[in-house]
Amino acid sequence: xxxxxxxxxxxxxxxxxxxxxxxxxxxxxxxxxxxxxxxxxxxxxxxxxxxxxxxxxxxxxxxxxxxxxxxxxxxxxxxxxxxxxxxxxxxxxxxxxxxxxxxxxxxxxxxxxxxxxxxxxxxxxxxxxxxxxxxxxxxxxxxxxxxxxxxxxxxxxxxxxxxxxxxxxxxxxxxxxxxxxxxxxxxxxxxxxxxxxxxxxxxxxxxxxxxxxxxxxxxxxxxxxxxxxxxxxxxxxxxxxxxxxxxxx
Amino acid sequence: xxxxxxxxxxxxxxxxxxxxxxxxxxxxxxxxxxxxxxxxxxxxxxxxxxxxxxxxxxxxxxxxxxxxxxxxxxxxxxxxxxxxxxxxxxxxxxxxxxxxxxxxxxxxxxxxxxxxxxxxxxxxxxxxxxxxxxxxxxxxxxxxxxxxxxxxxxxxxxxxxxxxxxxxxxxxxxxxxxxxxxxxxxxxxxxxxxxxxxxxxxxxxxxxxxxxxxxxxxxxxxxxxxxxxxxxxxxxxxxxxxxxxxxxxxxxxxxxxxxxxxxxxxxxxxxxxxxxxxxxxxxxxxxxxxxxxxxxxxxxxxxxxxxxxxxxxxxxxxxxxxxxxxxxxxxxxxxxxxxxxxxxxxxxxxxxxxxxxxxxxxxxxxxxxxxxxxxxxxxxxxxxxxxxxx
Numbered sequence: 001x002x003x004x005x006x007x008x009x010x011x012x013x014x015x016x017x018x019x020x021x022x023x024x025x026x027x028x029x030x031x032x033x034x035x036x037x038x039x040x041x042x043x044x045x046x047x048x049x050x051x052x053x054x055x056x057x058x059x060x061x062x063x064x065x066x067x068x069x070x071x072x073x074x075x076x077x078x079x080x081x082x083x084x085x086x087x088x089x090x091x092x093x094x095x096x097x098x099x100x101x102x103x104x105x106x107x108x109x110x111x112x113x114x115x116x117x118x119x120x121x122x123x124x125x126x127x128x129x130x131x132x133x134x135x136x137x138x139x140x141x142x143x144x145x146x147x148x149x150x151x152x153x154x155x156x157x158x159x160x161x162x163x164x165x166x167x168x169x170x171x172x173x174x175x176x177x178x179x180x181x182x183x184x185x186x187x188x189x190x191x192x193x194x195x196x197x198x199x200x201x202x203x204x205x206x207x208x209x210x211x212x213x214x215x216x217x218x219x220x221x222x223x224x225x226x227x228x229x230x231x232x233x234x235x236x237x238x239x240x241x242x243x244x245x246x247x248x249x
Numbered sequence: 250x251x252x253x254x255x256x257x258x259x260x261x262x263x264x265x266x267x268x269x270x271x272x273x274x275x276x277x278x279x280x281x282x283x284x285x286x287x288x289x290x291x292x293x294x295x296x297x298x299x300x301x302x303x304x305x306x307x308x309x310x311x312x313x314x315x316x317x318x319x320x321x322x323x324x325x326x327x328x329x330x331x332x333x334x335x336x337x338x339x340x341x342x343x344x345x346x347x348x349x350x351x352x353x354x355x356x357x358x359x360x361x362x363x364x365x366x367x368x369x370x371x372x373x374x375x376x377x378x379x380x381x382x383x384x385x386x387x388x389x390x391x392x393x394x395x396x397x398x399x400x401x402x403x404x405x406x407x408x409x410x411x412x413x414x415x416x417x418x419x420x421x422x423x424x425x426x427x428x429x430x431x432x433x434x435x436x437x438x439x440x441x442x443x444x445x446x447x448x449x450x451x452x453x454x455x456x457x458x459x460x461x462x463x464x465x466x467x468x469x470x471x472x473x474x475x476x477x478x479x480x481x482x483x484x485x486x487x488x489x490x491x492x493x494x495x496x497x498x499x500x501x502x503x504x505x506x507x508x509x510x511x512x513x514x515x516x517x518x519x520x521x522x523x524x525x526x527x528x529x530x531x532x533x534x535x536x537x538x539x540x541x542x543x544x545x546x547x548x549x550x551x552x553x554x555x556x557x558x559x560x561x562x563x564x565x566x567x568x569x570x571x572x573x574x575x576x577x578x579x580x581x582x583x584x585x586x587x588x589x590x591x592x593x594x595x596x597x598x599x600x601x602x603x604x605x606x607x608x609x610x611x612x613x614x615x616x617x618x619x620x621x622x623x624x625x626x627x628x629x630x631x632x633x634x635x636x637x638x639x
Binding site for chain 2: 045046047051052053054076077078079081082096098104105106108109110111113114116117118121122164221223240241244245246
C-alpha cells in the first residue's frame, strides 16, 4: 500500500513538475523524427446539411531545423487535379507559399498572412494543417489533469505566437500515457469557441507516432471535415528539388 | 462528333496504362451575342502524361466544334513535348506553352507564344503552342534557362460572320516574315527568389528573334496578312510580398531591329493583390492593375496589335470563393481605358453540380471607340457551359 502511495505521489510530482511547454514539446517529439514523409491523404468535407465532398492529396514533407518544407499535389477532384502548393514553414512568422495552377501553367506567389482562411474549402485552416511545431505557441502555465472517457489527459492552453493567427487560444488534451494530442478546442479572435478537433487515430511507425485520422467540427457554421492518412512512407530521402519551385512545374 | 468519341476511346485505352495519366474535360457551351448569331460549341480538352524515371511526355489535344463559326471547328495538338531531368538540369523539347507573367488581367511578359485570337479574343491565356527547346539549370535560389523557338506558324483568324472579324477586306492566314519563318527566336531567362528587402520572385528575360506582335500588310490580291519582324527584347517580371499585399510588376523594352516603320516601344504594368480572407463565408481577393505603352518614336506606326488595347488602362477585379462543397467561385472584372473611355466588363462564375460536373457562366460587355475596327461593335456576350471532368 505504501509502495503504491509512493509511486502515485512520485508520478503526481513528476507531472506537476512538467511545464505546459515541456508537455507540448514531448507531444511534438512523439510525432517528429520522420525526416521525410511521402503520403496520400483524403479529406472529406461535410456541409451543415450533410452533403459530402472529397479531396485527395499527395503530400511530401521534409523536416528542417528552421521549419518544415511541404509539397501538396491535388489528385482529386478532377477539375483541380495537378494543382500544387509549395510551403516553407517559418516558425512564428508567415510561411512562404507558391501555388501552381495547371490550367494556367503559372506559378503564383501567394500570401500566407491569412492563416485562418479555409484550406481547400475545408474546415481546416492552413495553420491547422501546418502549425504542428510546439514553438509556434506560447503556453499558459497551468497544466490541468483531466479525465475524458475514462482516460487521463494533460489539459493545456496554448496561444499562437503569430499575431496573424486566426485563433486567440487553443485548449488541447494530451494523452498522459503517450503524449499524443487527442482533442482540441480552438477559439476565434473574439475568444468564442470556433472549432472542436479530435485526433481520432494514431499509428506507430518505426517508433514515431503518425496521426491517421483528424476530425474537425466548426461549431459556428456546423460544417465538418475529416482528414485521413491513407498511406505514408516515412524516413524518405526527400530531395530539395522535390520540395522546390522546380517540383511545381 | 465522331472525333469526340475517338478521343474518349483513346482516353479509356490510355487510362488503363499504369504510367500514363489522362485528364481533361468535355462539355457544351451555349454562347449568345448581342451583335451576331448565337452559337453552340462542343469542347473537349485532353491531357495525356507519360512518366518513366527521369523522363516524361506530355500531349494536349483540344477539340472544338462550333455550330456556326469555322474558326472553332478544329483540333489543336497544342502541346507535345518531352522533359528529361538530369541532376540540376531539365531539358524540354517539343511544342509547348510558356507563361512568364504574374498579373491577372494582361501580361506584357507572356511573349513566348502567339495568342490564339480565334478561340477567344478576350481570354489572355488562350495561346498557341510553339515548337521549341529549353535547357534549365536550377540552383538554391532559382534557375537559368536558355530557350530556342524554332518556327513562326501561320495565324488563323475569325470567321467573317464572327462578331470579332475586324478587317475591312479578306484575311489571308499565311504569315509574312522579315526573314525565314524557320529563323529561330532565342531567350535567356534568369529567375531568383530574394528576401533581402522584401520577399520577392524575379525573372529577367533577354530575347532575340521575332516579336510576339504582328501588324497587317496588304497583299497583291488585296487580302490582309499578318507580318512578323525581328526585335531585341528585355523583360522583367517581379512579385513582392509585404504583409498581406502582393505587388506585381511586369515591364518590357523592345528594340525593333529590322522594320523601319515600327517604333521601338516600352511596356509597363503594375499590379496589387490583396486577400481579405473570409468575408461572410466567402474568401475574397481584390486585384488592381495598370497597363501602359510607351512609344519611342511618335512618327512611326503605333497600335499595331490588338493587345495594345491595354494602353493607359486600369483593371479592377475581385474573386470570391465560397468555402463549401460546391466550391462556387465568382470573378468580376472591369477594364477601363483612362484615355478613350473604353470599358470591358466581365463576370465569370462556376459551381459544382457534382464532383465531376461543373456549370459555368460568363457575361461580357464591351464598349469601345476604335476608329479602325468598326466591325467590332459594342456588344454583350453571355456564355453558359456545362463540363464533365475526367
